[in-house]
Structures are given as C-alpha cells and as structure tokens.
Amino acid sequence: MILPLHQITPVLQTMGSSANGGAEAYFMSLAGAFDRAGIKQSAAIRAHAVRETELGALNIPTRVLPFSKPLDFTTSRDIAKMATEHNARVIIAWMNRAASLTPASTGQHRGWKRIGRLGGYYKLKNYRGFDALVGNTQDIVDWIIREGWPKGRVHYIPNFARRDPGGIIVRETLDTPPDVPLLLGMGRLHTSKAHDVTLRALQQLPDAYLWIAGDGPDEAILKSQAQDLGVADRVRFLGWRDDAPSLYRTADLVLFPSRFEPLGNVVIQSWAHGVPVIAAKSAGPGALIRDGEDGFLIEIDDAEALAAKTKMLLADKELSAKFVANGAQRVETEFSESAIVAQWRVLFDTLGGL
Incomplete structure (x- = not known):
C-alpha cells in the first residue's frame, strides 16, 4: 500500500526481511509506539501481507520494495526517492539486508541521517558510513565499540514491553x-x-x-x-x-x-x-x-x-x-514504551532533530 507521497514523515524505517521473528515483530511494535507518540513516519519493507496490513491500519505511508541483494538495482534508488518525497530526516535500517540497501544522502537530495538498529552481533560492514548505531543490549553496544566504532556514535536503547490487549485463551x-x-x-x-x-x-x-x-x-x-x-x-x-x-x-x-x-x-x-x-x-x-x-x-x-x-x-x-x-x-x-520512545527522541535530537 502507498499513501500520498506529499505527506511529510521525518522518520523512514526500512525492513528488508520477509520472515517472522523477534526483530520483525519489534519493528512493528516500534512503529506503533512512534505513531502513538505523534512521530510521523513512513516505511519501506519487503513484501509481507500481515505487516503491510498493519502499517496500513496505522496510516503509515508504506512502499513494498524487493530488498533482494545482491542483484537489486532498484531498492536503494527507491528508498532515496521515498526519503526525498517524504522529507525524511532520519532513516532507521533494521538488520543487515536493509542496512546494506539504505543509501546515504547525496547532494541531489535533502539530507538525512542513517541509524542502524541492531538486535544482535550483525556484520558491521553493512553499516559502514552510518551516522549512528543502536544496540538493544549493553553487551551489543560494547561489542560494536570494541569492533572499532566511535563510542559517541553507538547508543543503547532497549526494547520496550507493552501490555497489549488480549484475553485468556480457552x-x-x-x-x-x-x-x-x-x-x-x-x-x-x-x-x-x-x-x-x-x-x-x-x-x-x-x-x-x-x-x-x-x-x-x-x-x-x-x-x-x-x-x-x-x-x-x-x-x-x-x-x-x-x-x-x-x-x-x-x-x-x-x-x-x-x-x-x-x-x-x-x-x-x-x-x-x-x-x-x-x-x-x-x-x-x-x-x-x-x-x-x-x-x-x-x-x-x-x-x-x-x-x-x-x-x-x-x-x-x-x-x-x-x-x-x-x-x-x-x-x-x-522498559516502558514512553521511556524508550523518549530515548529515541533524544537520539533524533542528537542527529539534528526532526
């Protein structure tokens, strides 16, 4: 689903996985949290019917892209186009595939900063040139720094937990x-x-x-x-x-x-x-x-x-x-939702604000 491209969304999130897993589920959780906090966002994702439906229900402008590295000649271009059309100030890339295909800002586009979100000990070569990395545990953050990343560009923001509605199963x-x-x-x-x-x-x-x-x-x-x-x-x-x-x-x-x-x-x-x-x-x-x-x-x-x-x-x-x-x-x-969203806001401000 694609919503009107004139809508300004300072945050663009990229998810290159079509699997069902913890990172993918938390991608959706954070999208919902940003929405409840009034943070305007858009999303570029790999095809996944459930995520497309849920993002649509949140009225988040969403574009489905191939994310089919290594022979993918369109995803990076389309992410850059989407970031420009939506006036994105930051792009959050989830995991290696999305990070490797999330382009740096160029002179042809309004500037955006790239944030890599890591929930594991990922291949850091995929994040080369990123403005900031976020680890969801202190151990991941410490590992990234030991691997040579400047301490000031690595941030600890854990996952939040939200008591979602749902009844007891018979x-x-x-x-x-x-x-x-x-x-x-x-x-x-x-x-x-x-x-x-x-x-x-x-x-x-x-x-x-x-x-x-x-x-x-x-x-x-x-x-x-x-x-x-x-x-x-x-x-x-x-x-x-x-x-x-x-x-x-x-x-x-x-x-x-x-x-x-x-x-x-x-x-x-x-x-x-x-x-x-x-x-x-x-x-x-x-x-x-x-x-x-x-x-x-x-x-x-x-x-x-x-x-x-x-x-x-x-x-x-x-x-x-x-x-x-x-x-x-x-x-x-x-680990409350409000506390974690506040930490993301601080990071956005550190990178120049939304």
Missing part, C-alpha cells in the same frame, strides 16, 4: 485440560532457542503441558524428540502466532532456555504480561534477570535445573507472585 481449544500446569515456550524452532531442553525438562514434569509458539527449520526434529521422550501427548506445537499477549496471559510459567540470545525479549514480555519466567544464562537473559528476584536463571543446556526450578515455582505461589510483581516494576521503570 485451553480446550488447543486440546489442553483446563486444570493442568501450563508451560509456554516462545521463539523460532531452531537449535539456538533450545526447545529441546524444554522437552527434556517436561519429561520430569509429568503433570504439565507445554505450548511452543513459533516456526522454523527444527519443527520435525522437535516433534520427533517429543515422541521419543514420551511427552508428545502433552506438547502442542502452535506454529507462528499473532496473539502472543493472550499466550502469555494463559500460561502459568514461561520457559526460555535459549543457548544464544542477545536480548531476550521474551523475558521483558513475560514481565509485562504478568507471568513468571525461567531462562538460561545466555547473554541477554543473563543480563536482564536478577536471579531469585524477578525470575530464575539456569545454566545453558541444563534440563534438570529447568525442571527443578519449574517445580519450585509451580509449588510456591508466593515466590511466583514476587517474580511477577518485581518484573512488572522493572518494566515500569526501565
């Missing part, structure tokens, strides 16, 4: 008894997310059911493992879901034993939606969770510890309530 609609402990695993079906560890832990939790929300290349492997472990009758593979808030609200506990996780947005979302969380000590969750205060941390690949901590939380309602209350406080003070 468990029976997903073939789950109403009165059993319900565990939730969120994330791509990939070895980095360690759903296999959760399945092994479930073997030691005979009364619990597990919902796994996500898609990915390991689906067949994980389903086979569930059969081999004898837990397949208590596991529901839900695929990619657009109702994450309802999933969080319905679950009794979130299990997040990722082996590699730069941020751990699932942790922040669990806090925002009032469900206790147990995570492995990968970089992001290890930095976020205060062990024993707002969640539990376990060693990576430790299914026994995951099962033990799960049993403890399911049995101790007072401890579970403490985790929920402390997590909600963390969101309010550190």
Whole structure:
C-alpha cells in the first residue's frame, strides 16, 4: 500500500526481511509506539501481507520494495526517492539486508541521517558510513565499540514491553485440560532457542503441558524428540502466532532456555504480561534477570535445573507472585514504551532533530 507521497514523515524505517521473528515483530511494535507518540513516519519493507496490513491500519505511508541483494538495482534508488518525497530526516535500517540497501544522502537530495538498529552481533560492514548505531543490549553496544566504532556514535536503547490487549485463551481449544500446569515456550524452532531442553525438562514434569509458539527449520526434529521422550501427548506445537499477549496471559510459567540470545525479549514480555519466567544464562537473559528476584536463571543446556526450578515455582505461589510483581516494576521503570520512545527522541535530537 502507498499513501500520498506529499505527506511529510521525518522518520523512514526500512525492513528488508520477509520472515517472522523477534526483530520483525519489534519493528512493528516500534512503529506503533512512534505513531502513538505523534512521530510521523513512513516505511519501506519487503513484501509481507500481515505487516503491510498493519502499517496500513496505522496510516503509515508504506512502499513494498524487493530488498533482494545482491542483484537489486532498484531498492536503494527507491528508498532515496521515498526519503526525498517524504522529507525524511532520519532513516532507521533494521538488520543487515536493509542496512546494506539504505543509501546515504547525496547532494541531489535533502539530507538525512542513517541509524542502524541492531538486535544482535550483525556484520558491521553493512553499516559502514552510518551516522549512528543502536544496540538493544549493553553487551551489543560494547561489542560494536570494541569492533572499532566511535563510542559517541553507538547508543543503547532497549526494547520496550507493552501490555497489549488480549484475553485468556480457552485451553480446550488447543486440546489442553483446563486444570493442568501450563508451560509456554516462545521463539523460532531452531537449535539456538533450545526447545529441546524444554522437552527434556517436561519429561520430569509429568503433570504439565507445554505450548511452543513459533516456526522454523527444527519443527520435525522437535516433534520427533517429543515422541521419543514420551511427552508428545502433552506438547502442542502452535506454529507462528499473532496473539502472543493472550499466550502469555494463559500460561502459568514461561520457559526460555535459549543457548544464544542477545536480548531476550521474551523475558521483558513475560514481565509485562504478568507471568513468571525461567531462562538460561545466555547473554541477554543473563543480563536482564536478577536471579531469585524477578525470575530464575539456569545454566545453558541444563534440563534438570529447568525442571527443578519449574517445580519450585509451580509449588510456591508466593515466590511466583514476587517474580511477577518485581518484573512488572522493572518494566515500569526501565522498559516502558514512553521511556524508550523518549530515548529515541533524544537520539533524533542528537542527529539534528526532526
């Protein structure tokens, strides 16, 4: 969808992925936050029916471009044209593909500054010449600086968590008894997310059911493992879901034993939606969770510890309530939408303002 090009939108966001993942979901979350804050924006994205519809519902001028590097001779040109027509002052590029195709301002166009938004340890060559990089964890920021970027051009702005509307899911609609402990695993079906560890832990939790929300290349492997472990009758593979808030609200506990996780947005979302969380000590969750205060941390690949901590939380309602209350406080003070949008405004001002 393309809205009238005369509309002035000082912020242009570029998203070159057509996948469903955490960065793509947060791209939409930030677009919504900017819209609620009155920040005028436009978007250049790769084809994705759901994102096109959601951006259209927000009345955000949107253009679908190929983003098909390396033999893509039109995307950079069209981004520059769009930036000029909309009087963009900053372009925020999400991940490597978009960054590599987001052009620098030239003498032919009104000037704009380029911001690279990094949610992982991306290939920094794609961001050469950018005016600023934003890492959503302090560890990513520190890594970028160690790689040679000037400290003054690297900024820490974490993800926000917003308690989105959504009701409780009737468990029976997903073939789950109403009165059993319900565990939730969120994330791509990939070895980095360690759903296999959760399945092994479930073997030691005979009364619990597990919902796994996500898609990915390991689906067949994980389903086979569930059969081999004898837990397949208590596991529901839900695929990619657009109702994450309802999933969080319905679950009794979130299990997040990722082996590699730069941020751990699932942790922040669990806090925002009032469900206790147990995570492995990968970089992001290890930095976020205060062990024993707002969640539990376990060693990576430790299914026994995951099962033990799960049993403890399911049995101790007072401890579970403490985790929920402390997590909600963390969101309010550190990860609220208003606080994060304010940090983006400061960055825009640093680059010359909108």
